[in-house]
Amino acid sequence: xxxxxxxxxxxxxxxxxxxxxxxxxxxxxxxxxxxxxxxxxxxxxxxxxxxxxxxxxxxxxxxxxxxxxxxxxxxxxxxxxxxxxxxxxxxxxxxxxxxxxxxxxxxxxxxxxxxxxxxxxxxxxxxxxxxxxxxxxxxxxxxxxxxxxxxxxxxxxxxxxxxxxxxxxxxxxxxxxxxxxxxxxxxxxxxxxxxxxxxxxxxxxxxxxxxxxxxxxxxxxxxxxxxxxxxxxxxxxxxxxxxxxxxxxxxxxxxxxxxxxxxxxxxxxxxxxxxx
Amino acid sequence: xxxxxxxxxxxxxxxxxxxxxxxxxxxxxxxxxxxxxxxxxxxxxxxxxxxxxxxxxxxxxxxxxxxxxxxxxxxxxxxxxxxxxxxxxxxxxxxxxxxxxxxxxxxxxxxxxxxxxxxxxxxxxxxxxxxxxxxxxxxxxxxxxxxxxxxxxxxxxxxxxxxxxxxxxxxxxxxxxxxxxxxxxxxxxxxxxxxxxxxxxxxxxxxxxxxxxxxxxxxxxxxxxxxxxxxxxxxxxxxxxxxxxxxxxxxxxxxxxxxxxxxxxxxxxxxxxxxxxxxxxxxxxxxx
Numbered sequence: 001x002x003x004x005x006x007x008x009x010x011x012x013x014x015x016x017x018x019x020x021x022x023x024x025x026x027x028x029x030x031x032x033x034x035x036x037x038x039x040x041x042x043x044x045x046x047x048x049x050x051x052x053x054x055x056x057x058x059x060x061x062x063x064x065x066x067x068x069x070x071x072x073x074x075x076x077x078x079x080x081x082x083x084x085x086x087x088x089x090x091x092x093x094x095x096x097x098x099x100x101x102x103x104x105x106x107x108x109x110x111x112x113x114x115x116x117x118x119x120x121x122x123x124x125x126x127x128x129x130x131x132x133x134x135x136x137x138x139x140x141x142x143x144x145x146x147x148x149x150x151x152x153x154x155x156x157x158x159x160x161x162x163x164x165x166x167x168x169x170x171x172x173x174x175x176x177x178x179x180x181x182x183x184x185x186x187x188x189x190x191x192x193x194x195x196x197x198x199x200x201x202x203x204x205x206x207x208x209x210x211x212x213x214x215x216x217x218x219x220x221x222x223x224x225x226x227x228x229x230x231x232x233x234x235x236x237x238x239x240x241x242x243x244x245x246x247x248x249x250x251x252x253x254x255x256x257x258x259x260x261x262x263x264x265x266x267x268x269x270x271x272x273x274x275x276x
Numbered sequence: 277x278x279x280x281x282x283x284x285x286x287x288x289x290x291x292x293x294x295x296x297x298x299x300x301x302x303x304x305x306x307x308x309x310x311x312x313x314x315x316x317x318x319x320x321x322x323x324x325x326x327x328x329x330x331x332x333x334x335x336x337x338x339x340x341x342x343x344x345x346x347x348x349x350x351x352x353x354x355x356x357x358x359x360x361x362x363x364x365x366x367x368x369x370x371x372x373x374x375x376x377x378x379x380x381x382x383x384x385x386x387x388x389x390x391x392x393x394x395x396x397x398x399x400x401x402x403x404x405x406x407x408x409x410x411x412x413x414x415x416x417x418x419x420x421x422x423x424x425x426x427x428x429x430x431x432x433x434x435x436x437x438x439x440x441x442x443x444x445x446x447x448x449x450x451x452x453x454x455x456x457x458x459x460x461x462x463x464x465x466x467x468x469x470x471x472x473x474x475x476x477x478x479x480x481x482x483x484x485x486x487x488x489x490x491x492x493x494x495x496x497x498x499x500x501x502x503x504x505x506x507x508x509x510x511x512x513x514x515x516x517x518x519x520x521x522x523x524x525x526x527x528x529x530x531x532x533x534x535x536x537x538x539x540x541x542x543x544x545x546x547x548x549x550x551x552x553x554x555x556x557x558x559x560x561x562x563x564x
Contacts, residue, residue: 008369008371011366011369011371012371012373014366015363015366015367015371015377016377018363018366018381019377019380019381022380022381022383022384022437022441023380023383024399025395025396025398025399025437026383026395028395028398028399028402028403029395029398032398049402049403049406049407050403050407090290091290091291091294092291094287094288094290094291095287095288095290095291095292097287098280098283098284098287098288099288101280102280102281102284104281110288110292114291114292114295117295117299117300119543119546119547119550120299120303120543121497121498121519121539121542121543121546122498123498123500123519123522123523123539123542124303124306124536124539124540124542124543125299125302125303125305125306125539126302126523126526127306127309127526127532127535127536128301128302128303128305128306128309128536129298129302131305132297132301132302132305136297146294146297146298147298149294149298150294150295150296150297150298150299151298151299153291153294153295154295154299157291176279182279182280182282182283182286182287183283186287207385207386210388211386211387211388211389211390211391212388213388213389213390213501213504214500214501214523227388227390227391230390230391230394231390231505234394234505239401241398241402244394244398245398248391248394248395248398251391252387252391255386255387255388256383256386256387258386259383259386260379263379266382266386267378267382267445270442270445270446271445271446271449
């Protein structure tokens with residue numbers, strides 16, 4: 001028994017050390033965002049990197065916040081993420097439902113057609129996409145949301161499809177006999193039943209869209225999302241760590257908050273997505 | 277549900293239309309453009325046949341990126357999976373606080389690749405190069421992003437840091453599905469940990485390996501954001517992975533036709549590698 005305890009303790013220590021290494025980059029970002037009095041050669045950050053700030057100051061956080069116009073970037077990211085994810089969820093659930101319930105050859109073919117895009121790398125279509133979307137007048141926030149809808153339906157339809165297959169059809173039949181039309185059936189019966197898988201799909205899509213850099217970079221002209229703001233900062237100031245650190249910190253706070261809030265669902269989502 | 281057939285087009289249309297306009301049309305356009313000398317919006321695009329493919333497959337820089345990407349993918353798949361599987365074994369031993377550790381290991385995954393690259397740029401340029409080097413004067417801490425060999429490993433470290441937590445979650449789910457009785461029976465028989473690992477745990481999580489290797493393969497192949505923010509492909513173009521190379525061919529050099537040809541080669545490689553991998557892993561799953 002005692003030997004077992006010692007063994008468990010060693011495992012605990014090893015795991016703790018690994019966790020410390022994993023978390024250390026975030027620690028560096030955090031402490032160096034608050035360091036004071038950075039003169040021209042940035043003494044504090046460069047030599048006292050590992051230490052806590054001698055005085056905690058929000059000076060550079062405020063400066064960084066203003067430089068990248070963080071309020072705007074935050075709300076642009078929020079608007080794009082929330083709208084895109086809502087649209088993806090609704091249109092994917094609609095598609096998945098009829099693809100499962102209407103058992104025809106067309107359904108099978110369309111289902112595989114819809115999920116085939118998982119094999120196509122974004123690089124193979126990004127330049128033609130930009131050309132085509134500008135041609136349609138979609139090179140703006142609205143168009144970007146539409147594009148996320150197009151890219152997002154594959155994974156979400158796939159997840160919903162798998163889930164709906166496991167729901168007994170009797171509830172829908174009862175609803176139909178009670179006089180519901182198909183739209184009522186979908187809203188009143190199907191959507192509530194899908195709730196757990198909707199949360200899963202929403203969480204996975206939020207993380208993807210919130211962090212996505214390349215698509216907004218190619219599509220948006222003068223409006224910035226958070227990753228774009230960070231990238232622009234790195235272009236304007238070559239290595240000003242005193243400004244970089246706070247902006248990196250600001251950009252990861254929302255997603256970390258989301259992570260701690262939705263942790264359970266993220267883990268469920270990954271496991272669901274993995275069972276292909 | 278016969279009555280649903282009438283509404284079928286209405287329910288499928290939104291997803292299908294968005295998907296076709298955003299994915300299928302540009303993808304087909306991309307194949308067509310790979311046979312032209314497309315250089316930008318306002319220049320006529322001439323049909324050049326297989327010229328772009330010839331240029332791509334004989335271009336030293338493209339072939340360099342290709343080799344680099346293969347090497348990167350191999351290193352990454354091995355390291356990510358060893359680390360992820362070890363982490364999964366560690367946190368399923370049932371000591372207190374396991375959940376806290378899972379949260380920590382998964383953390384890098386919710387941060388986007390671009391920001392991750394900047395975080396690690398700080399670690400390599402400041403923590404390693406300035407702080408640790410000045411404290412120890414060990415050459416090993418210097419020039420992580422300026423030396424091409426070290427910069428390659430820097431990319432591997434960042435990608436491993438990013439992906440390991442995700443794969444760990446998949447392994448944990450698989451390990452937790454192993455029936456308790458099996459492991460207890462082995463304990464009663466006095467089996468050592470490595471015996472259990474080899475004869476019970478590994479065979480029962482093969483399905484998880486199929487998934488994680490598939491995901492690490494395709495994610496490593498397609499990695500771009502962290503590459504852009506960490507090294508931008510520098511020094512020279514020595515750390516430019518394929519995805520970034522294609523991006524630059526179009527975005528910076530304006531050779532969209534060539535970029536399309538490169539990306540079609542890229543697509544065919546990813547499709548071939550992942551399909552072969554899934555085929556073999558599935559076959560192995562059935563055998564074991």
